[in-house]
Amino acid sequence: xxxxxxxxxxxxxxxxxxxxxxxxxxxxxxxxxxxxxxxxxxxxxxxxxxxxxxxxxxxxxxxxxxxxxxxxxxxxxxxxxxxxxxxxxxxxxxxxxxxxxxxxxxxxxxxxxxxxxxxxxxxxxxxxxxxxxxxxxxxxxxxxxxxxxxxxxxxxxx
Ligand SMILES: *[C@@H]1O[C@H](CO)[C@@H](O)[C@H](O)[C@H]1NC(C)=O
Ligand SMILES: *[C@@H]1O[C@H](CO)[C@@H](O)[C@H](O)[C@H]1NC(C)=O
Numbered sequence: 001x002x003x004x005x006x007x008x009x010x011x012x013x014x015x016x017x018x019x020x021x022x023x024x025x026x027x028x029x030x031x032x033x034x035x036x037x038x039x040x041x042x043x044x045x046x047x048x049x050x051x052x053x054x055x056x057x058x059x060x061x062x063x064x065x066x067x068x069x070x071x072x073x074x075x076x077x078x079x080x081x082x083x084x085x086x087x088x089x090x091x092x093x094x095x096x097x098x099x100x101x102x103x104x105x106x107x108x109x110x111x112x113x114x115x116x117x118x119x120x121x122x123x124x125x126x127x128x129x130x131x132x133x134x135x136x137x138x139x140x141x142x143x144x145x146x147x148x149x150x151x152x153x154x155x156x157x158x
Contacts, residue, residue: 035075035137035146042150043078044070050108050120064110064118069153071129072104075146082133082145089132089151096151098130105129105153127153 041057048070057068071078081099089096107123132149136142 033134033148035134035140035148038131038147038149039075041068042071042147043075044072044106045074046072047104047124048106048122050106050122053106054108054118054120055116058116058118064113064115066110068108069125069129069150070106070108071150072106078129078131078147079133079145081129081131082147087130089130089149093132095134096130096132098154098157099128102126102128107153125153127155128157129153 037060040060044053050068053070054065054068057065078099081097084097084100086094087096087098088094103126105125105127107125108120109123111119111121113119130151130153131147132151133145134148135145137144137146137148140146
């Protein structure tokens with residue numbers, strides 16, 4: 001029944017469903033960038049030690065990510081930032097939004113090691129953040145704007 005409905009396209013759908021390109025650096029202008037990836041990489045409710053928080057991020061990346069920032073806020077609060085006015089992202093797209101306030105975050109910087117034994121320094125910060133947002137995220141209402149990429153964490157806004 002399902003196959004009949006899909007007609008000649010089931011193979012195409014299977015291919016699309018499994019299309020998971022490896023993104024070099026933060027090449028997030030890809031349909032594969034999702035709110036789930038954002039949460040894994042950038043959301044932790046409380047301050048973290050980078051040495052213990054980064055392995056999960058690197059497992060997905062399959063390498064030592066050179067730097068990474070964890071925001072200590074809820075998905076709901078960050079998603080609310082998606083409703084603030086649009087600004088231009090570093091890559092030139094215009095679906096970025098800057099937080100209204102500074103929040104607590106943890107900045108992790110790679111200091112050495114390889115593969116599964118990457119070492120990081122841990123720096124607590126209190127900054128603004130800029131996120132790129134998208135609709136149509138799996139598991140959420142299709143119209144809901146959700147963060148999919150952390151663009152930068154400015155200390156000051158001008
Ligand atoms: C504003 O940002 C949202 C994503 O948060 C995007 O869907 C929308 O297209 C953007 N609007 C403009 C004019 O770029
Ligand atoms: C991981 O790296 C640390 C220091 O960078 C080193 O002391 C330790 O032996 C390494 N562990 C493994 C399993 O390679």
